[in-house]
Amino acid sequence: MSIGQVLARLRPDFPDISISKLRFLEAEGLVEPERAASGYRKFSATDLERLRYILTAQRDHYLPLRVIREHLEAMERGLEPPAAAGGPPRVPDSVQAEQAAAEETPAEVDGGRAGTPDLRLSADELAANSGLSRARLDELLSFKIVQMLPGTEYFDVDALVVATTVARLAEYGLEPRHVRVFKSAADREVGLIEQVLNPLARQKDPGSDTRAADVAVELEALSLRLHAALVRRGLRNDC
Template identity: 50%
Template sequence: MAPSPSAGSSPGAAGSTAGRARMTIGQVLDQLRPDYPGITIPKIRFLEDKGLIKPERTPSGYRKFAGDDIDRLRYILRMQRDHYLPLKVIGQHLDAIDRGLEPPPIDSVVPTVPKVSLTSDGLPSPESFARRSDVRLSRRELLKIAEVSDELLTQLEQFGLVSARTGTGHYDTDALVIAETARELAEFGFEPRHLRAFKTAADREVGLVEQVVAPLKRGRDAAAKGRADDVTSEIAALSVRLHATLVKQGLERI
């Protein structure tokens, strides 16, 4: 096997970070975040609960990660990000590797979805709101890539959180992000009915933006629509920043 899982190989004893040193879960995050910004402590714990990683435990119950554990995490995250493999399939790959076998070849059968443009603090930028996705996913592709069940997607549609494009029956990048997020929130006990509150809050914010932008759209010059679109994107980004910061501030008081 090749020495570095980040270069496309399988995790194993010869991994680039292999060694006897043990790291805390916080140190593991620092190692992984440059390549996988979305990694979180709950995500790592979830992968452990699924049996995909097995870090050592101290007598006090703290997790300690070896180099092989980090290589294994990189492999899992890369298979999810680059090949959209569900965890069940990744588990089969890891089982084969653990038994000294080569994992099955990976055939790309789904499209690559563009990443949303983010600012340095992780929040959406005005450009991300201005961008219009050309991605069109079938229902089957959406279920596969987002790793959600048909039942969960149906519930998300029933509560108005996800919908196919009118006239095409295809889903876009926004639907994919919402479905993936709903799946991750479900790990903490959130059901689609709980997420309806987020949709209601978002609709209110959209209403406020519309009030400001409506007069600009009524301009008679050729550049009116362009100015309105620019203002919409800027206000949207500021709105999300304010919303996220207020939530952060509120959580600090808990």
């Protein structure tokens, strides 16, 4: 879209919008349209939605550009803006629904979570969205039960699942130091699965990477099913 087309789409909701306003927001780094070979701006549908969010936040909530920039940065990491001023960015409802489904049928859920691959949370955001205190989260970090994504200062959706689950376990008196037994068991299971995957990964024929990935998903699902069944049986025998 050209800048004129963007103005035409925004004006019904924002009558005061102008070219100078759009250029100002671009100069502030809040929107970054592509440039055609001729030098003209080319706005995408994503750019248009960002502009709608910026203008709505200014008009309806009187948010300064500094806060809007923080919200946009969080949205780029898969989060939603805070529900209240000054609050932390929120994990989308869709991610929370996936976690709820995983709690209901843990043995059937694989580790892909394809719908939320780009979710990235800071330590404060992870603590706020999982229900853990920062002190408890720091304990999990010290035990390497949760870890940041390599080369970043962010956590992914798996870290959120772990932290949320640990917060639930804490309601029954289990502290992060107790959770180390789960980490040790998982590490042993990973080592066993890697013994199967390594020969596949070393194959050079076309399609070997795809086969290895498919086998990894299958083995993960089988290990989860086996683990859940063994825990259920053990608890049933002890009761």
